[in-house]
Every structure is written in C-alpha cells, then in structure tokens.
Amino acid sequence: MSRLVVVSNRIADPRKTAAGGLAVALGEALKTTGGMWFGWSGTVVEAGTPGEGEMHTQQAGNVTLATVDLCKEDHDSFYLGYSNGVLWPVFHYRLDLADFDAGYIAGYRRVNQMFAKKLMPLLKPDDIIWVHDYHLIPLAAELRAMGCTNRIGFFLHIPLPPPLILAAIPQHEWLIRSLFAYDLVGFQAEADVQHFARYVGEEAGAEALDPHHFRAFNRTVRAQAFPIGIDVNEFQALTRARESMDMFERMREEYARRRLLVGIDRLDYSKGLPHRIKAFRHLLTNYPENRNSATLIQIASPSRESVDAYADIRQQLEGLCGAVNGDFGELDWMPVRYIHRTVARKRIPGLCRAARVGLVTPLRDGMNLVAKEFVVAQDAADPGVLVLSRFAGAAEQLKEALLVNPYDTHGTAEVIQQALQMPLEERQRRHQKLLERIREFDVHWWRKAFLQALSETEPGG
Incomplete structure (x- = not known):
C-alpha cells in the first residue's frame, strides 16, 4: 500500500x-x-x-x-x-x-x-x-x-x-x-x-x-x-459528554422563558455577522412578539486581530449589538449576548442542542461545518431549525435547511420568524433528512x- x-x-x-x-x-x-x-x-x-x-x-x-x-x-x-x-x-x-x-x-x-x-x-x-x-x-x-x-x-x-x-x-x-x-x-x-x-x-x-x-x-x-x-459519531459522543450536557442544562435553566438563537463563527468579514445582527433587529421590529422572548447568543471567536479589516468588523459588530440591546433590552432581558472569545469545543454541542434556531449565514463560505454540527447536536424528538446562507458550500447538500440570502436582512428576518414558528412535525422531518445526508457524506x-x-x-x- x-x-x-x-x-x-x-x-x-x-x-x-x-x-x-x-x-x-x-x-x-x-x-x-x-x-x-x-x-x-x-x-x-x-x-x-x-x-x-x-x-x-x-x-x-x-x-x-x-x-x-x-x-x-x-x-x-x-x-x-x-x-x-x-x-x-x-x-x-x-x-x-x-x-x-x-x-x-x-x-x-x-x-x-x-x-x-x-x-x-x-x-x-x-x-x-x-x-x-x-x-x-x-x-x-x-x-x-x-x-x-x-x-x-x-x-x-x-x-x-x-x-x-x-x-x-x-x-x-x-x-x-x-x-x-x-x-x-x-x-x-x-x-x-x-x-x-x-x-x-x-x-x-x-x-x-x-x-x-x-x-x-x-x-x-x-x-x-x-x-x-464532520465525524458524526465523534460529535454525537461529544454531545452526550458531561461538559456538553452541563452546558445544555445551564442554558435550558437560564433561558427557560426564552427561545434561543445561536450563531457560532470566527470573527471574519466573510461570515456576514453585521448582516445577521441587522436581520435580528428587523425580527424584533417587525415581529414584536419576539421581544422579551427571543435571545440571540452570538459567539465571534477572535481571528487575525492585527489586520485592520478585522478590527473594523469587530467595532461594527459591537456597535450593532449594543444598539439592539439599548433599543430593545429590558431589565431582565438582553436581546443579544455577544461573546468575543473562543468557547471550548466540548461545550458547543450543548449550546447548539439548547437552541431553537441555528444561524449560519456567511456571505461566502467554502463549506461551513458549524451548520452540520448544529444538526447533529439536536434532539431528534424536538430539533431546532437550521437557517443557512445559500452562499455557504453546505447549502448544496443541506436542502432541508431554511436557505436565505444574507444580504437581504429583511428577508432573513422573515425566515427566522418562520423557523421560530415551525411546527414540531416539520422540524422533525427536516432534521431527519439533514442528519441522514450528513451521516452519509461524513x-x-x-x-x-x-x-x-x-x-x-x-x-x-
């Protein structure tokens, strides 16, 4: 050989x-x-x-x-x-x-x-x-x-x-x-x-x-x-591990009255993070029933921070998150939880499992494995919904996700609302088909x- x-x-x-x-x-x-x-x-x-x-x-x-x-x-x-x-x-x-x-x-x-x-x-x-x-x-x-x-x-x-x-x-x-x-x-x-x-x-x-x-x-x-x-079996094992289950239980307890949306990205201009925050703002504006109800946890891990373009997008993102929280937040509710640091990989599956919606909305991406990890981490009996950019390579495979044009922030807000309201049976059907394909092409x-x-x-x- x-x-x-x-x-x-x-x-x-x-x-x-x-x-x-x-x-x-x-x-x-x-x-x-x-x-x-x-x-x-x-x-x-x-x-x-x-x-x-x-x-x-x-x-x-x-x-x-x-x-x-x-x-x-x-x-x-x-x-x-x-x-x-x-x-x-x-x-x-x-x-x-x-x-x-x-x-x-x-x-x-x-x-x-x-x-x-x-x-x-x-x-x-x-x-x-x-x-x-x-x-x-x-x-x-x-x-x-x-x-x-x-x-x-x-x-x-x-x-x-x-x-x-x-x-x-x-x-x-x-x-x-x-x-x-x-x-x-x-x-x-x-x-x-x-x-x-x-x-x-x-x-x-x-x-x-x-x-x-x-x-x-x-x-x-x-x-x-x-x-x-991705390695489906490995990631499912990670999902069942103690650190992941601890994260899941903590998120479920802390956000018992909320519906979680989650984004997990490197801080990079290709990931469409400012567009995502603008779409979430449109969601709160156009569908006020989500106020005091939906929370977006956005992890943006540090990346190439010495480069001017990355410093610029960090400043822009922090400004957008602060504006949303300032305009919509309540004493007991912060609409956007923005985290600019790397979260331990062992905890990521638990965070994904606790989320009702996963937002993977890059402006351009070769594949984006977070989309696949989000699907694998879900409870098949009550799965969350993947909202995926049509400009991610993963969109060619993951047709049962809700595909969006991330440049259209109003349209993305509409799809997020659809995801939040999706009936259980449809969520289960979409998740099953996505998981089968992710497992086949691991x-x-x-x-x-x-x-x-x-x-x-x-x-x-």
Whole structure:
C-alpha cells in the first residue's frame, strides 16, 4: 500500500487531535498506511534568512511529522501577506479588501519553493501526496520542476470565485496554471468546479475532455467536488459528554422563558455577522412578539486581530449589538449576548442542542461545518431549525435547511420568524433528512472518496 504524504500550512499530531475536523480524518488515513504530515512548524524566526527554514521531524506512532520554520519576512509575505491579504479576500469575493500592491507574491512563491525543496528528499517513489488549501497552490508545480512524478492531489477548502473575480489577481494566470501540475483538484461544491471549468476554458484555452477532465499546458487535470463532512459519531459522543450536557442544562435553566438563537463563527468579514445582527433587529421590529422572548447568543471567536479589516468588523459588530440591546433590552432581558472569545469545543454541542434556531449565514463560505454540527447536536424528538446562507458550500447538500440570502436582512428576518414558528412535525422531518445526508457524506467518506479518485486518476503529464 502506498504511503500517504499530507502537506498543509499547519499540521497536528494525530494522537492529540480533539474530536472533529480535518485533522481527525487525515490522521486516521495517515495512521492506516503509515505516512508523513508536512507543513509549517508554527514558529517564526525573527532573524532568519528568507527562503531558508530549519527542518524538524518527529514520530507520532507510525506517522512522521515534518515541519519547517519560517523567518519573519517569509511569514509576513507568504502567510499574512499573499495567502491572507490577497487570496483569502479575493476567493471570498472581497476585492475591496485585497492588498494587490504590496508585492507579497514573491514571498508566496519563495516559501512554496522552500517547502518543495525540503519535502522532495523525504519522498518515496510510490508516495501519494495530498496538498491542502490556498497557501500551497503552486507546491505541485515546484515539485514537478524538481522531477517529482508522484501522484499529487490538491483540495481547496475555501470557495473558488468566478473567472472575472479571479482575473483581478495580478499573475492569476500563473496561479491557476499551477493547478495543472496536480493530477486531481478537489473543491467543496459543484459551483466551485463550474467556476474552475469556466476560468480554464476562457482564460487558459483548456480543452474540456469531459465535465471533470481538462487539458492545458500539456497536462490533464481532473477537477471534482468532494464536500467535506464532520465525524458524526465523534460529535454525537461529544454531545452526550458531561461538559456538553452541563452546558445544555445551564442554558435550558437560564433561558427557560426564552427561545434561543445561536450563531457560532470566527470573527471574519466573510461570515456576514453585521448582516445577521441587522436581520435580528428587523425580527424584533417587525415581529414584536419576539421581544422579551427571543435571545440571540452570538459567539465571534477572535481571528487575525492585527489586520485592520478585522478590527473594523469587530467595532461594527459591537456597535450593532449594543444598539439592539439599548433599543430593545429590558431589565431582565438582553436581546443579544455577544461573546468575543473562543468557547471550548466540548461545550458547543450543548449550546447548539439548547437552541431553537441555528444561524449560519456567511456571505461566502467554502463549506461551513458549524451548520452540520448544529444538526447533529439536536434532539431528534424536538430539533431546532437550521437557517443557512445559500452562499455557504453546505447549502448544496443541506436542502432541508431554511436557505436565505444574507444580504437581504429583511428577508432573513422573515425566515427566522418562520423557523421560530415551525411546527414540531416539520422540524422533525427536516432534521431527519439533514442528519441522514450528513451521516452519509461524513468526513470519512470525504477522505476515502478523494483518495480513491486520486488513486484512479491517470498521472496527467
């Protein structure tokens, strides 16, 4: 059996990973075959040399963890600059927030070259290589330039925007051409595959051999959607655990006279949090029976707080929450409970289970696993209702959620009211169908489906 080599910006020890998430699925696959996980160590060396980083290796059972340090200049240009200052906003359709002029692309290319140079001597001829996310788009091209002939797959965890938005990136041709060095490129949603097909056809003159195979630059690449899931059994076990049940009981006791709505997000401009608070305000304005009755708990975990755009959205969000509480609150009722810190993962299922409505309303999201976790945490006998943005990748799968356009705050308020009034029988029916689909296409299905497709894909040269 071929060894699996996983490459991602950050790595995790598969023996220590908490339940859920990407690391569980990858760790399971690595432990099955024996393998290697390669990426950034998380260490920034203040006085290091650009393009050079110290290598570290350690064993985690039968998995080798191989990491590379970054100097401050490389970290600032590769990670903060190009990955999160250019690619993240553009791929989330926010051209207005992208810093195109800072010249970060040189550092992005340099770090990908360094990663390839460090990884190449560690590879065996029959290794299967699986590269993850936008930080490492050009990695396969760098490996190919060094003579690597292994099967290499790539999975993009964030959305891929339409061709005209992609084309706003300086040197976008080089970036997307790099994807043709892979044998298989995986996306979260069919919409992303369609955007890729349109881009390579219109901008690169690629020949579409069939709906999933494209030939350009003397290579053929397979592009396909593999929507990522969660570990349903693990999350259900988490829901039944003491910390989760304690949270559920506390919420049920404290809000015995209220109906809870919950939002759980990173504080990021892609999550649509100001729009959500405005929609909740419309709900209280247009449906006054919700006053002194409905409470929104909004968790917005800190994220990249040194970046101006994140400081701006925090200030905006805090202002909106304060205004709602000031205009509608009572001595014994606060409409919005805003929490700007990370809540322990073990408590999240209990909070979800106590909620009548889960609000997952990003302006754009690759998948959004909180939507799936909310459904799994529910009591099937009396489930809450998921209100989901049509612009989350999860919307392609979770059709029985109440889908909304988060930009339409009045319309979102109407749907939230529908969710609050939904009869028990309809809630049960929707929940059952959602849970069946989430269970069928869980994180283990995702990992197996991608690796199976990669093993079946002919090398694209």
